[in-house]
Amino acid sequence: MITLLVVDDHPVVRNGLSGMFASDPDFEVVGEAGDGDEAVRLARALRPDVILMDLRMPGTDGVTAIASLSRLGVESRVLVLTTYDTDSYVVPAIEAGATGYLLKDAPRDELLRAVRAAARGESVLAPAVAGRLMNRVRAPGAGPLSQRELQVLELVAAGKNNREAAATLFISEATVKTHLLNIYAKLGVGDRAAAVAEAFHRGLLTPKG
Template sequence: MTITLVIADDHPVVRDGLRGIFAAAEGFEVLGEAADGAEAVALAERLRPDVVLMDLRMPGTDGVTAIGRLAKSGSSARVLVLTTYDTDSDVLPALEAGATGYLLKDAPREELFRGVRAAARGEAVLSPAVASRLLGQMRAPVPEELSAREVEVLGLVASGCTNKQAATRLFISEATVKTHLLHVYAKLGVKDRAAAVAVAFQRGLL
């Protein structure tokens, strides 16, 4: 069975290279090429390919937006992301939008062929680097949430209060403030006040 494809990438050289790779291999047919996400969606709806090879960072409509549009339109095409980026901010949005798989452009030719075949069957496809990243996230401990009182204490510390001043404002003992801070340090994985405040701001706790 021949697997039909649409290639979406804003670089003509990349599109030409991919077309040549698949043209030289048995069992594949490239139906069209797109230079951005909007064009990819239009081609996928008109040509009904089995697989869309989708770059993520393209001018105009990006890959993630295009993947979401295809998913909402009920397109039968499977989207296999083919990009140079493997950061969390790229991988997760693409998979959440509906991509069947995620490969990197430095993947060997045979890995690319296997990925396209698997995507056409509806199977999840992940490059080893991306799979390792996602597995690491799953194994990472879930951050323990701060209690309302701990956030309150940390907020006063962030505003410049000493332990004594925080205790006075909250009508608790200085020892209790220290205990709350020790719990905060443990939950945030830090060792001092400055680091606790910095991490709290990063996580949007303050």
């Protein structure tokens, strides 16, 4: 079972999300918070697997809370769930340590898949967010995938999760996540499966055997 902390300043949103996840036996909502300070306090006490984090909240905002959780060593994965998809929100959230970034108009099944992926330490981006990051990477003239990015992608294609890929390449999980986000942006995709499929389509990866 995946444990969740829902963070949003609107009670109706929190109740709706909690009810949605409560209807699925794979999830348990262990707490709710209405601002960043409360989110950090509850995350330290409850240690949920995944934190669904809104960004714009009164008092301490989501990005500040994400940075605080990273600094305090809280291992919960943070999945941003917001209505804002501009660079001024996306980039700071990811740099602060968010595992993924979804928009509130995401279908239920997509959100459930994203939370499961986040619990495994995988990075997930909404298509609109992936597109923005792709444009940001391409702005100065993005080239092909780097050698290290290709190595990460090969391991992902082989079924390795972030932790296993990090151990294989002797780098940190955070570095693997950064490489994956760069890969998503360069390939114009939003998740691991799409990245692998696109890489095969472009000939960047070739089937083994």
